[in-house]
Amino acid sequence: MSASESTQLKACRPCSKAKVRCDPGPSVACQRCHRLGKDCIKQAPRFHKLKHNNMSYVDVGRLERKLDNVTSLLTASRRYAEGINSHANVASPAREVVWVSEPSDQETEDMLKAFHQSMALFFPFLVRSPSLTAHDLRTQKPLLRLVIPVIFYKNVSSQQAHAVKSREYWMEQLLVKGEHGLDLFQGLLMFIGWTQLTLPMPRVTLVNNYLHLLEAQVNNLDFRGDSKSGMTGSVFSYLKDFGLDERLRDSRTLEELRAYLGCFYLVTMVSLCLDEKDPMRYTDYTEECCRAVEAAAEFESDKHLIQLVRIAQMAAKIHRTLNRHEIDVPNGSASTAMIIRLLQKDMQQLRDSLTCEFPQSAIVFLHYHTLELMIYRTAMTKLLHDHPIPQIDVLCACVEATKSFFDTFFTIPSHLYLQLPYTIWVQLGHGLAILSRILIHSDPRGNWDREYARQRLNFDATADTFGLKVEEAISQAAAEDIEMPPIFTQIKNRVVMWKEGHAARCATLDRWNQDQPQAIAPGMDELIPDVDVDDMLMTGSIWNFFSL
Structure with missing residues (x-):
């Protein structure tokens, strides 16, 4: 040449x-x-x-209409977000903090017992020692003693007062004084674990800050992986050289190991469902902790704990694999399809290992379907657009996983809603976001038929079913003279806004699709602006609505 x-x-x-x-x-x-x-x-x-x-081969009018549709979609999304925010401000006026006296030892004992009989079923990382008393809480675990009333008080004003007290306490201890300890670690873990019950309800950015603080305690308490302990010149490297690091690790109590594993589970699941930060890394030390807790088998709930940690481990692997953080493969859709098939094999092995009794079984399999959604939502990105057969297969799998997710969620009795930790609610928000996206998703090349998804799934019906379940929970709480937190009392109005927001996006994208050419001529695709409508649907209030 x-x-x-x-x-x-x-x-x-x-x-x-x-x-x-x-x-x-x-x-x-x-x-x-x-x-x-x-x-x-x-x-x-x-x-x-x-x-x-030369633009003679390009339909300028079509491109102008395409730009108009982008503007319309962005406007609809912005108005939807503004509507939710304005409604949230009206529906959730700031409550005056009513200071109340601390609960008595007997009240604390009753709440502690209730926590471990109900809520700890779904968050087995905070297990009560048989010898722990209310007096021990006051002298040894002051933050836990402050956080428990945040979760169990029947009166919302009292709940808010204790939420303010506990938040001020751990912020002063962690940020002002720089303290650290097991009580602060466990207390913060419980506070974030049921943060949907705290007032005011934290937004996503604040939850993200909480997660960073919790993760920082892992370093402060010397929970560490091989990467830190092996740094040349560090204190931990000298301990390792003299064989003292294993002695330090062996001194960890099972209570400490459960709290560490709870941190890994909580940070990983919330981070990935909110799509705000990377998950914690699963290290060799994390595996050692799992084996130690599993071998001890101190409590029956430890089996459930191990399963939740394995699920979080798989979630982190899915994230890092699909984001090419841990593998070196050639660019291209074929490699993405191969990676998905490999992840499916790992998922099948995980599913075969999941065994527990109801209602924990519903929680475990809800997590499993969340993992499926994390994998199959890839089909709605550009990674598989040039390979139609794998893309269609993964889209069909995403539809079925979405249906399985909500079928499983609706098996959870509504009277348990107050007991479910925050990790369940962020998974529900993640599931609704995927439900909206899969029903709207379209392929400009005509490789995907949205009617298949609409025959299997229905956004309005799903949102209405959830609203009815919450109404049942509110009625049951009222019968027991329990005041429901605002996050539940506002669901009815939010369901209406979710449906309106989804309908607005459907209408906008329908107009978009009507303006698309039936077929793209060879060589003309590069002349069309590279705008992926589905990318826009990843953002907005529908993704994070439980944190408004």
């Missing part, structure tokens, strides 16, 4: 899409395509000239 010919030719299509240099190879394929085994599709210079100098 002459120098004049090489300067006239345009980069091949794979290199052009990857925005990398396209150098001639040893064969017809360029060097990069030859090395990666890709089809080296050449592009004639006329496409380059058309793209920059």
